[in-house]
Amino acid sequence: MSTKTTGSPVRLAAETWESLFRAQVAVMRRLQAGPAFKSLALNEYDVLFTLSRCPSGWLRQNELNDHVLLSQSSLSRLVERLEKRGLVERMPAPDDGRGVLVRLTEAGWELQKQIGREHVRDIASLVVPALTAAEQQELLRLTEKLRASVAAR
């Protein structure tokens, strides 16, 4: 084992992050090349996906913003576009006059499921040959731990 990393903890952390980032870029590049993202950009799919995981169906726009790497204004317009395409619908938040709730329409659900299936296939074709199941479990654990720690500060 042990990719040799010189000395300091700071350096190890930086190299770890860089490796994570590069892996993400490499995988994402492949995914975007696939046919699954022809009809929908990554960020747009990400919003549909996040909405599809939401138990109540409705999600506040600012909560959506935590999941997507986009500024508030960009997300606002992205949701607006999705609404124009009939994939999501918006309504004013009942308990907060400033807020907006968003959820998938029937069409949005359909598209999410369809793209999601292709997407999952593409992912598996990249990840399965790369790592054993045990390694994937461990990678899942470590990234989740990292995410939780970063989110919680």
Next chain:
Amino acid sequence: MSTKTTGSPVRLAAETWESLFRAQVAVMRRLQAGPAFKSLALNEYDVLFTLSRCPSGWLRQNELNDHVLLSQSSLSRLVERLEKRGLVERMPAPDDGRGVLVRLTEAGWELQKQIGREHVRDIASLVVPALTAAEQQELLRLTEKLRASVAAR
């Protein structure tokens, strides 16, 4: 151990990727909020960083494109902007009349080092409290293995 993941290998792969992606988003969000990215966008810094790691100093534009999550045309213009700001310089590739070589200028080197230092500090402040050194080593190993496998197909 073992975040429980239901059954299928395909599903495990998808969950692993999603977790990796979410971790990347969470960390990146923090990094972009820091002062290190005030003067330079992520992709711009990424180009300077990649150039700074290149042994010969010169790098082909299409090689740069492999490291950055950007279309060819966008990278072309990004490099053009960096050139206008005096951070990189371009010259026609001697062995290939279609190609362009890029390298850091002195100013580019300085800025990369300066931002790089802040950047590394920010990363460490997020990663060090999240994972033990052994976990970071393992995360580094797994992401590098994933990246290499994906790149090699």
Next chain:
DNA sequence: CGTCGATAGATGCAAATGCATGTATATCGG
């Protein structure tokens, strides 16, 4: 209640991005 600072979201505008395409060079098959 009325004021004040904070938060949610929308919008004007300049900049960045991607797609399609253009130009030039390289490479391959005859």
Next chain:
DNA sequence: CCGATATACATGCATTTGCATCTATCGACG
């Protein structure tokens, strides 16, 4: 050597993005 196809990069153009700012509402406090 010639023509055909592929590759590297640039550019026109429409779309998307972020920053700054605006409006409306919320929550706290006198």
